[in-house]
Amino acid sequence: MLAELDADDEEDEHVLPDLPNAEEGAVVMRAAPNPNGPWHVGHARMPAVIGTYKERYDGEFICRFDDTDPETKRPDLNAYDAILEDIEYLGFEADRVLKASDRLDIYYEHARDLIDAGGAYTCSCSGEAFSALKNDGEACPHREKDAETVHEEFDAMVAGEYSAGEMTLRVRTDIEHKNPALRDWVAFRIIDTPHPREVAADYRCWPMLDFQSGVDDHLTGVTHIIRGIDLQDSAKRQRFVYDYFDWEYPEVLHWGHVQVDEYDVKLSTSTIKELIETGELTGWDDPRAPTIQSMRRRGIQGRALVDSMTDLGMSTSDVDLAMSSVYANNRDLVDDGANRYFLVRDREDDPAVTLSVVDGDAPAPEAGHPPLHPDHPDRGDRTVPAGRVVVESSDLPSEGERVWLKGYGCVRHTGDELVFVDADIDVVRDGDVDVIHWAPADEGLETLLRTVSGDVRGYTEPAVADVDPDAVVQFERVGFARIDAFEPAATDEPDGPTGEEDLLAYYAHP
RNA sequence: GCUCUGGUGGUGUAGUCCGGCCAAUCAUAUUGCCCUCUCACGGCAAUGACCUGGGUUCGAAUCCCAGCCGGAGCACCA
Numbered sequence: 019m020l021a022e023l024d025a026d027d028e029e030d031e032h033v034l035p036d037l038p039n040a041e042e043g044a045v046v047m048r049a050a051p052n053p054n055g056p057w058h059v060g061h062a063r064m065p066a067v068i069g070t071y072k073e074r075y076d077g078e079f080i081c082r083f084d085d086t087d088p089e090t091k092r093p094d095l096n097a098y099d100a101i102l103e104d105i106e107y108l109g110f111e112a113d114r115v116l117k118a119s120d121r122l123d124i125y126y127e128h129a130r131d132l133i134d135a136g137g138a139y140t141c142s143c144s145g146e147a148f149s150a151l152k153n154d155g156e157a158c159p160h161r162e163k164d165a166e167t168v169h170e171e172f173d174a175m176v177a178g179e180y181s182a183g184e185m186t187l188r189v190r191t192d193i194e195h196k197n198p199a200l201r202d203w204v205a206f207r208i209i210d211t212p213h214p215r216e217v218a219a220d221y222r223c224w225p226m227l228d229f230q231s232g233v234d235d236h237l238t239g240v241t242h243i244i245r246g247i248d249l250q251d252s253a254k255r256q257r258f259v260y261d262y263f264d265w266e267y268p269e270v271l272h273w274g275h276v277q278v279d280e281y282d283v284k285l286s287t288s289t290i291k292e293l294i295e296t297g298e299l300t301g302w303d304d305p306r307a308p309t310i311q312s313m314r315r316r317g318i319q320g321r322a323l324v325d326s327m328t329d330l331g332m333s334t335s336d337v338d339l340a341m342s343s344v345y346a347n348n349r350d351l352v353d354d355g356a357n358r359y360f361l362v363r364d365r366e367d368d369p370a371v372t373l374s375v376v377d378g379d380a381p382a383p384e385a386g387h388p389p390l391h392p393d394h395p396d397r398g399d400r401t402v403p404a405g406r407v408v409v410e411s412s413d414l415p416s417e418g419e420r421v422w423l424k425g426y427g428c429v430r431h432t433g434d435e436l437v438f439v440d441a442d443i444d445v446v447r448d449g450d451v452d453v454i455h456w457a458p459a460d461e462g463l464e465t466l467l468r469t470v471s472g473d474v475r476g477y478t479e480p481a482v483a484d485v486d487p488d489a490v491v492q493f494e495r496v497g498f499a500r501i502d503a504f505e506p507a508a509t510d511e512p513d514g515p516t517g518e519e520d521l522l523a524y525y526a527h528p
Numbered sequence: 529g530c531u532c533u534g535g536u537g538g539u540g541u542a543g544u545c546c547g548g549c550c551a552a553u554c555a556u557a558u559u560g561c562c563c564u565c566u567c568a569c570g571g572c573a574a575u576g577a578c579c580u581g582g583g584u585u586c587g588a589a590u591c592c593c594a595g596c597c598g599g600a601g602c603a604c605c606a
């Protein structure tokens with residue numbers, strides 16, 4: 019008992035480190051997704067960590083869509099809501115939701131202030147030409163333009179008088195800075211392609227991430243920025259702007275990239291999008307896709323993913339997330355509530371076989387009655403009709419040997435029959451007879467189970483029909499699965515539901 | 529090439545700032561045993577790591593130097 023109490027006290031032993039200079043009630047953080055698609059598993063880290071800190075410090079969680087590139091990273095109009103839903107599934111809610119594409123005029127205003135402060139100049143160098151100069155630490159001729167000209171040219175940029183590539187607005191940093199990545203970076207450029215959002219479709223002069231994000235972080239009162247190591251130089255770049263405006267830069271934490279094992283698919287929005295377009299994946303919730311929507315459809319609780327993500331800590335080195343850790347977390351959450359059912363798989367290398375259960379030294383009962391949950395007898399039993407049954411061939415004992423049909427009784431494999439044996443459960447306890455799962459051949463539900471490694475067909479016991487869709491069950495000796503739908507409609511997917519199935523389920527994990 | 533940044537068991541993590549309590553924590557994984565009418569849950573046990581080499585020190589995962597290996601930026605992507 020004491021040991022139990024101690025264990026409870028140490029519950030929050032391996033939580034995230036404290037934030038630097040964090041004041042209770044005054045912590046503001048933001049997730050700044052690019053809405054170019056629904057989220058993959060790696061994206062869960064940001065809301066998981068921000069949400070956890072928000073709870074710890076009674077802070078604020080801003081979701082700001084950094085959708086400032088209508089061309090290369092073209093926003094997907096469906097992704098805005100998809101991402102908010104992903105966040106909700108993870109168990110969090112943004113206190114404020116902003117879209118950068120609503121805020122162009124704010125950025126222009128700050129650009130003009132920056133020009134006034136001598137912090138920016140319009141530049142018509144080609145990318146290559148400027149890069150060459152910059153790498154030698156040499157300024158381009160445009161750097162010394164007077165403010166009036168810069169204003170005129172920037173106004174012309176905003177007015178849409180230039181085409182892509184003709185003019186940029188650069189921040190005047192230090193052209194000889196020892197880190198070439200920080201020298202006079204581009205703050206605004208021209209993009210000819212209209213933004214997909216109607217309200218932003220008329221703009222042609224778009225800010226780059228470092229400008230837009232830097233301005234917004236200040237304006238929205240962000241106190242702590244968490245971002246990937248790919249943006250390690252951003253703070254240093256943005257600091258030049260902050261210095262011109264005499265703003266104080268927030269605290270910054272970086273973390274490394276997340277890789278996930280178990281999947282063949284790369285953790286990349288564009289890769290997944292491609293695979294969906296070419297039909298190799300059926301959608302964002304395909305169980306083979308390493309996406310949040312897929313986790314959700316498989317019955318993995320957002321909480322399990324969040325726990326795994328916060329366990330990764332805040333290290334700046336790259337990390338591999340083992341899916342087994344997500345599964346372990348999910349099992350913790352789901353095991354108690356998941357009622358047990360039988361699913362007999364019918365696989366090519368291990369087909370289901372049909373046999374009749376017949377009277378032996380005692381009459382064979384008509385049905386088996388295994389409990390819904392071994393730890394909760396009060397939930398009652400299921401009824402699994404016997405008679406003709408299916409079992410997985412690898413479970414079938416050799417000719418003449420016995421096996422125990424779980425919840426039913428002992429049978430002996432005799433030819434194409436299972437002959438009932440009047441034996442006590444002690445034969446199982448003594449280790450002489452194995453226990454296997456089974457399903458009625460005729461009353462069973464024809465089932466399609468979709469898994470990370472492909473679809474599996476099989477037969478579930480009829481009692482599963484009582485389960486509400488969306489519930490997570492455990493197919494005994496197979497694993498946990500989410501009941502997706504009964505009588506699923508046919509799809510044109512090569513392996514998808516044909517319309518013949520009684521049940522569609524998604525496999526979660528063992 | 530220039531500039532950042534990091535290297536603790538299979539995976540993640542604690543410890544590193546302020547050297548000794550670290551023959552290195554916890555979780556997960558794997559294996560074995562127990563429990564069990566599941567290969568789930570629960571219990572027990574085992575396996576397994578401080579990148580390398582120097583230096584400082586009575587003492588180094590922790591400090592210093594060098595090397596090796598990795599990640600990132602040097603975009604009119606985010």
